[in-house]
Amino acid sequence: MPVSVRIPTILRTYTGGESEVTASGATLAEVLDDLDGSYNGIKGRILDESGALRRFVNVYVGNDDVRFLDNLDTPTPDGTQVSVIPAVAGG
Amino acid sequence: MSAVVAEKTTTLREGAFGNATNLACRECGHQVELGPFYACPECFGPLEVAYEFGEVTREQIEAGPANIWRYKALLPVPTDIEQSPNTEPGYTRLLRAHNLGAELGIANLWVKDDSTNPTNSFKDRVVACALSAARELGAKVFACPSTGNLANAVAAAGARAGIKTVVFIPSNLEHPKQVNSAVFTESLVAVNGNYDDVNKLASEIAGEEEGWAFVNVNVRPFYAEGSKTLGYEIAEQLGWRLPDQIVIPVASGSQLTKVHKAFQELIKLGLVEDKPYRVFGAQAAGCSPVSVAYKAGVDAIRPVKPDTIAKSLAIGNPADGIYVLDICRETGGAVEDVTDDEVRDGIVLLARTEGIFTETAGGTTVAVLKKLVETGQLDTDLETVVINTGHGLKTLDAVSGKVGPAATIEPTYAAFAATGLA
Numbered sequence: 001m002p003v004s005v006r007i008p009t010i011l012r013t014y015t016g017g018e019s020e021v022t023a024s025g026a027t028l029a030e031v032l033d034d035l036d037g038s039y040n041g042i043k044g045r046i047l048d049e050s051g052a053l054r055r056f057v058n059v060y061v062g063n064d065d066v067r068f069l070d071n072l073d074t075p076t077p078d079g080t081q082v083s084v085i086p087a088v089a090g091g
Numbered sequence: 092m093s094a095v096v097a098e099k100t101t102t103l104r105e106g107a108f109g110n111a112t113n114l115a116c117r118e119c120g121h122q123v124e125l126g127p128f129y130a131c132p133e134c135f136g137p138l139e140v141a142y143e144f145g146e147v148t149r150e151q152i153e154a155g156p157a158n159i160w161r162y163k164a165l166l167p168v169p170t171d172i173e174q175s176p177n178t179e180p181g182y183t184r185l186l187r188a189h190n191l192g193a194e195l196g197i198a199n200l201w202v203k204d205d206s207t208n209p210t211n212s213f214k215d216r217v218v219a220c221a222l223s224a225a226r227e228l229g230a231k232v233f234a235c236p237s238t239g240n241l242a243n244a245v246a247a248a249g250a251r252a253g254i255k256t257v258v259f260i261p262s263n264l265e266h267p268k269q270v271n272s273a274v275f276t277e278s279l280v281a282v283n284g285n286y287d288d289v290n291k292l293a294s295e296i297a298g299e300e301e302g303w304a305f306v307n308v309n310v311r312p313f314y315a316e317g318s319k320t321l322g323y324e325i326a327e328q329l330g331w332r333l334p335d336q337i338v339i340p341v342a343s344g345s346q347l348t349k350v351h352k353a354f355q356e357l358i359k360l361g362l363v364e365d366k367p368y369r370v371f372g373a374q375a376a377g378c379s380p381v382s383v384a385y386k387a388g389v390d391a392i393r394p395v396k397p398d399t400i401a402k403s404l405a406i407g408n409p410a411d412g413i414y415v416l417d418i419c420r421e422t423g424g425a426v427e428d429v430t431d432d433e434v435r436d437g438i439v440l441l442a443r444t445e446g447i448f449t450e451t452a453g454g455t456t457v458a459v460l461k462k463l464v465e466t467g468q469l470d471t472d473l474e475t476v477v478i479n480t481g482h483g484l485k486t487l488d489a490v491s492g493k494v495g496p497a498a499t500i501e502p503t504y505a506a507f508a509a510t511g512l513a
Binding site: 006013056060068083085 | 128130132135137290295299307308311394396408410
């Protein structure tokens with residue numbers, strides 16, 4: 001089940017400069033595993049040592065922050081847009 | 092050097108960022124060169140500006156202009172910053188609040204009133220620093236996502252500087268607020284979504300477009316430093332002395348952390364005496380993730396969906412929230428929250444005791460101050476400062492149903508006498 005993943009600038013060293021890549025998986029956790037298979041090491045930038053989302057990274061499935069959904073268990077249906085975005089403060 | 096490669100930096104001129112030496116991750120310490128970077132390439136943590144100040148004296152500062160550039164040696168700006176057109180914010184009044192102090196039983200209370208800045212909020216300070224960074228980095232476009240104060244400040248600063256501005260707002264923003272920004276810029280973009288959606292879009296555009304400086308995204312480390320000037324001014328205006336207690340509103344938490352950073356820098360530079368001070372954070376109950384974490388005694392902040400009239404504080408996932416917790420706990424302060432009704436009461440209380448019309452964020456701060464006194468968390472014998480971040484004209488709707496004519500009468504003396512107002 002391919003999903004599209006938007007990659008932030010600071011992780012594009014892993015994707016050869018690509019800002020958008022494709023990955024597969026029924027949940028966000030599976031998508032990240034698949035992503036790491038293609039771009040070795042990228043998962044360790046998004047997840048901390050305990051396997052949880054890093055505190056200063058926000059991941060969106062569609063338009064929703066996964067922290068308000070099911071975190072890493074959030075379903076990623078076919079064609080979903082996943083976005084990885086560093087946390088920013090508001091104004 | 093960091094792993095950042097995708098963003099092209101211009102060749103920086105000598106002294107482009109004054110005494111700033113590099114950016115450093117607040118979480119893991121990883122160092123990054125000065126540039127349009129805001130997230131640590133190792134852990135995504137926030138990047139902060141690091142400096143080598145050398146000697147800075149009170150006399151040097153006092154000889155400077157009556158705006159934030161008197162502290163330019165302590166900011167990431169060039170020494171010739173005053174030669175570049177900007178809104179020249181800061182050095183706002185610090186008012187002794189005799190009446191409010193008497194009302195609350197605080198012997199020595201001050202209001203730092205940032206409603207008198209060029210676009211009537213503290214955001215002019217941070218935007219001036221962001222504008223300088225944008226210039227030095229060769230940005231062609233100055234941009235931000237905002238619901239109010241930041242949009243006003245960015246649009247006005249861009250107009251002064253002669254740089255193109257693009258301001259993104261939620262499309263359902265009240266018309267007067269749209270006008271308030273659109274008057275300064277022809278490029279106001281209304282986005283169908285809430286503020287979080289607009290912020291997310293800004294991050295994505297910042298990652299795609301060359302030459303765009305988003306004040307709270309890719310030039311955020313420089314932008315955030317502007318809030319330090321609130322702390323410098325308070326200390327200088329108190330006669331080069333730190334207050335015993337300070338109450339600061341918390342949205343992202345950035346301002347509170349920067350005021351604390353300013354106090355620490357002043358101590359290190361020997362400009363003020365090293366003494367204990369307590370920092371208190373103020374939130375609205377409808378968006379109080381930091382206050383909730385403080386009261387629960389936990390370090391993790393659980394994001395919330397905001398629902399409060401204090402819209403300028405309505406950041407459900409505050410990036411600096413954990414640092415606010417650290418500072419308030421370390422200094423013996425606290426984080427407290429108040430209801431929307433208390434926010435409205437806070438606005439009216441400050442207006443009727445001190446003649447200062449504050450926005451909802453200031454109403455939150457005053458209401459929290461009152462609550463801190465009532466709950467015994469604040470020592471009423473100690474010198475206390477509250478920060479008023481912006482002007483009430485920005486959030487008129489918050490109190491328009493609460494205040495109005497005491498009476499509507501015929502134009503006769505008898506009718507007036509009957510009101511009992513004489």
